[in-house]
């Protein structure tokens with residue numbers, strides 16, 4: 001049974017239809033990507049599933065619970081990335097985790113959680129003192145405080161340098177390995193190819209394709225597609241990583 005099941009999801013903002021009849025399933029334990037151009041409706045879709053935004057019509061079942069009947073039960077099994085504005089400026093990272101654990105009413109070891117996202121040394125720092133990559137890792141740490149079955153990550157690597165991006169991919173893969181289902185949006189196709197088990201390509205509020213990255217590429221090639229220029233064996237990012245190393249620089 002899929003852990004998320006979305007059927008005929010529609011979201012209208014006045015006359016404008018942002019989500020126009022989306023249907024998809026997410027299987028337990030997979031990394032599922034929503035890809036699409038700006039304004040395609042990805043964030044709206046995520047926020048509806050996360051119970052943060054009302055839908056116009058359609059059905060959403062998460063872990064066997066119907067969004068219309070049991071939104072509070074859904075909240076218990078999901079991890080949602082908070083906006084930076086939710087991080088009270090006067091608290092350090094350890095105190096913020098203690099605060100969220102209190103709100104979730106769960107016991108947690110803040111230092112162990114910070115260690116799991118490579119931020120133990122920053123426990124006494126404030127959120128605003130972190131680099132971009134560290135902020136993203138902390139934000140992911142806050143999504144897993146309540147040991148959710150599913151986490152939702154909306155463009156988690158936007159603005160990060162190549163090292164920090166890879167580090168975050170490792171963290172996301174580690175969460176999947178521990179059994180967490182991950183739903184992610186991204187504009188980076190290399191990231192989707194590297195990370196996602198399956199992706200849905202969304203355009204103008206509709207899914208136009210859904211498959212494994214491998215199958216999508218194979219289908220395109222089978223249709224006769226050819227790249228205009230032969231691709232080199234390496235790209236500029238390989239050069240950058242070769243010159244600057246794969247280690248995180250931000251500490």
Ligand SMILES: Nc1ncnc2c1ncn2[C@@H]1O[C@H](COP(=O)(O)OP(=O)(O)OP(=O)(O)O)[C@@H](O)[C@H]1O
Pocket residue numbers: 013016018036037038039040041042043044045
């Ligand atoms: N509160 C709102 N009121 C009116 N229109 C909205 C609202 N929120 C989003 N929209 C519109 O709905 C459409 C889908 O927005 P959404 O943020 O879901 O897209 P997205 O795929 O996440 O885009 P991006 O890749 O830029 O983050 C956009 O055209 C946006 O302008």
